[in-house]
Amino acid sequence: MTALLDMxxxxxxxxxxxxxxxxxxxxxxxxxxxxxxxxxxxxxxxRKRLGLEEPYGELDxxxxxxxxxxxGLNPKVKPSSLPFSTEDRDIILIDDVIxxxxxxxxxxxxxxxxxxxxxIILATLIDLGARELPIQPDxxxxxxxxxxxxxxxxxxxxxLHIELQETGQ
Amino acid sequence: xxxxxxxxxxxxxTADGQLRHFLTLDGLxxxxxxxxxxxxxxxxxxxxxxxxKVPLLRGRTVVNLFFESSTRTRSTFExxxxxxxxxxLNLDISTSATSKGESLSDTLLNLEAMAxxxxxxxxxxxxxxxxxxxxxxPGVAIINAGDGRHAHPTQAMLDMLTIRQHKGGFEGLKxxxxxxxxxxxxxxxxxxxxxxxGAAEVRVIAPGTLLxxxxxxxxxxxxYDMQKGMKDLDVVIMLRLQKERMEGALLPSEREFYxxxxxxxxxxxxxxxxxxxxHPGPINRGVEIESAVADGPQSVILNQVTNGIAIRxxxxxxxxxxQVSERNQKQTGREQA
Numbered sequence: 153m154t155a156l157l158d159m160x161x162x163x164x165x166x167x168x169x170x171x172x173x174x175x176x177x178x179x180x181x182x183x184x185x186x187x188x189x190x191x192x193x194x195x196x197x198x199r200k201r202l203g204l205e206e207p208y209g210e211l212d213x214x215x216x217x218x219x220x221x222x223x224g225l226n227p228k229v230k231p232s233s234l235p236f237s238t239e240d241r242d243i244i245l246i247d248d249v250i251x252x253x254x255x256x257x258x259x260x261x262x263x264x265x266x267x268x269x270x271x272i273i274l275a276t277l278i279d280l281g282a283r284e285l286p287i288q289p290d291x292x293x294x295x296x297x298x299x300x301x302x303x304x305x306x307x308x309x310x311x312l313h314i315e316l317q318e319t320g321q
Numbered sequence: 322x323x324x325x326x327x328x329x330x331x332x333x334x335t336a337d338g339q340l341r342h343f344l345t346l347d348g349l350x351x352x353x354x355x356x357x358x359x360x361x362x363x364x365x366x367x368x369x370x371x372x373x374k375v376p377l378l379r380g381r382t383v384v385n386l387f388f389e390s391s392t393r394t395r396s397t398f399e400x401x402x403x404x405x406x407x408x409x410l411n412l413d414i415s416t417s418a419t420s421k422g423e424s425l426s427d428t429l430l431n432l433e434a435m436a437x438x439x440x441x442x443x444x445x446x447x448x449x450x451x452x453x454x455x456x457x458x459p460g461v462a463i464i465n466a467g468d469g470r471h472a473h474p475t476q477a478m479l480d481m482l483t484i485r486q487h488k489g490g491f492e493g494l495k496x497x498x499x500x501x502x503x504x505x506x507x508x509x510x511x512x513x514x515x516x517x518x519g520a521a522e523v524r525v526i527a528p529g530t531l532l533x534x535x536x537x538x539x540x541x542x543x544x545y546d547m548q549k550g551m552k553d554l555d556v557v558i559m560l561r562l563q564k565e566r567m568e569g570a571l572l573p574s575e576r577e578f579y580x581x582x583x584x585x586x587x588x589x590x591x592x593x594x595x596x597x598x599x600h601p602g603p604i605n606r607g608v609e610i611e612s613a614v615a616d617g618p619q620s621v622i623l624n625q626v627t628n629g630i631a632i633r634x635x636x637x638x639x640x641x642x643x644q645v646s647e648r649n650q651k652q653t654g655r656e657q658a
Contacts, residue, residue: 212363215375215638222649224339224642225377227356231366265372 169291190248239267341643401633447471477510500560
């Protein structure tokens, strides 16, 4: 597993993918937004790798989750912080892992409450499949097929590494 | 924790410790109070956006039940509920059903039958919100917006949020509450919150006639001389002189009160130079506070109002969250049984 998930290679993939799609779409000065917590660490890394000057934004999607009526409010919510206006900006939205797609739906709803972006590129380090919504990443570090009892989690920020968790079911 | 505190805790919290009613700060520990302040911080950020609204309580119905008039508290609760995307009904009960002879319980059961999810209750009788949560509509989240002389927990928490913003925390802080403590439900909640959050010293400064008996047992020291009491203060909280509640001759005159206990520039100069000035509003200028102080650089009175919306959003969403997760657990329990 560890050999498959060499962090530098994943980050190289992500960076290369982002450079390609930015060139394709003519995006020159995107605004980076990371979804807390793993996505924020990745936004920090990608900002440096892509040589972007502008600080990145941090999104906490707790107020936008679709499972409030099942589990209530996340007690550890922190303020989102977008140090730029999203109005008419090309945005790169970054998260560590995509699975159902529900986090990304919530994140996009939140972004639109800050203004109407010109475009959003979705980048995720790992794509686990198992989608429940029609949302796909534009760029991904690696597509992984896990057993149903397995989960992955990005740990960090220093050093960033992937942890494989067995849920024991 | 006393038996009384434990019962207040269990009424307000779910089995797994989530808020489900917000009636009093009694029985709520530092961790939970800190969670409320942290959640409110996130809502402050929401209040600074172009679209100041989040979808948390979409489709839920919040009823503002004000048995006693209030402009600021009711409008901040209303705004808080609307920014959480809830539907809001404002009922001024003093002029409606109860005057036709309907009992309080019947009014509430009718509102519950309209599928209300939350009642925000203000009542002149101490303990009214507690009674509703315990006996009338336990499945509806009850938020206390001030009951009699008992408690005003959201006001106390917005004050704590304001203090934390300006002072960074509570450790080592010296805080005074000045004025009509006797008639103040806010003061009781503030003293409780400050002690639980770890303030170094809570003082009340007032004439003996405006202090409840055994005030020290609430967890504060008493100072009758304001000149002495202002020394080294980091925070001074002025209370409104509750003229409408003033029965009998508790004070010689307003002018006399202002001379002795009004916050003037001279008296403020005796406190720590970075002492902040707070007031729950509405202000009686020239009665408990000098205009130049209320509008001065040390005043954070308008920050309190802004923070009031964020605190109310936090408490409402947490209590609603506790109610829904409890309901789901009961349902799952039934399905498994």
